[in-house]
């Protein structure tokens with residue numbers, strides 16, 4: 001039987017697991033404290049457990065763990081990118097972004113991605129596999145361990161992969177990260193970013209979590225959006241906007257629309273006007289960000305003048321528009337740049 005990964009268990013599941021071993025219930029809390037806040041890598045490290053229990057866990061259970069293969073720091077803004085390798089040799093990239101107020105971990109949910117957005121290096125990798133809940137939780141722990149021991153304030157599920165295409169594992173990881181006995185990260189400090197998986201948005205709306213939702217919109221016209229993001233053929237723009245309105249209603253929260261500006265593709269005044277029209281009834285904020293070059297990408301960022309013209313028009317019609325500065329672009333840690341080529345996956 002495959003050993004159970006304790007890093008991927010909620011407190012309720014850990015309670016049940018400990019009971020199944022015939023151990024007293026307080027052992028579950030002891031084990032959780034080692035696994036999550038302390039983030040130990042082995043059962044041998046759990047020094048307040050009896051030796052016999054540690055040995056049994058070693059035989060019958062496991063803990064998702066990662067090795068840090070590479071760590072790069074941006075000379076522009078201090079953003080750090082980690083290449084992490086799981087026990088099966090699969091590698092992902094995760095990023096730590098810092099500003100004056102907070103430290104944010106950008107976490108991956110899949111190795112590669114099957115949606116193939118034309119501006120995204122992860123999409124160019126193709127899909128390799130989903131991460132498990134335990135592997136996603138371990139990634140957050142690894143970020144804390146490696147670069148942010150002062151505690152990561154926020155977590156965004158915006159790294160490699162489409163979180164809502166790995167719904168169950170991502171949501172379970174969020175519940176573990178959110179739990180007091182887990183990582184204790186407030187739901188409002190976590191953000192799922194999706195390319196627009198409509199059934200996933202509906203499911204998320206029904207979860208009753210105070211989590212933030214961001215959607216890569218990138219074009220206000222279905223035809224253009226579908227050329228940039230093939231997923232739009234499956235989930236058309238109108239359906240995405242309707243699902244977002246439902247999420248905003250049931251969660252009582254603004255949704256974030258991410259708009260990646262690509263030169264001569266979606267940066268015209270006509271696009272800004274249509275974006276404003278489409279979103280006028282949606283409780284949202286719009287983040288505008290310029291394209292980052294990738295090895296596989298065929299696009300360019302717009303000129304500063306074009307960006308200013310786009311923003312001015314949008315701001316004249318939308319209440320909340322933010323120009324997001326791309327961070328870590330010199331180490332390919334920016335939006336759409338995360339990628340671990342197949343030859344590096346073992």
Ligand code: SF4
Pocket residue numbers: 113114115116117120121122123124159160161162195216336
């Ligand atoms: S932008 Fe997101 S959904 Fe699109 S290919 Fe990249 S990881 Fe996948």
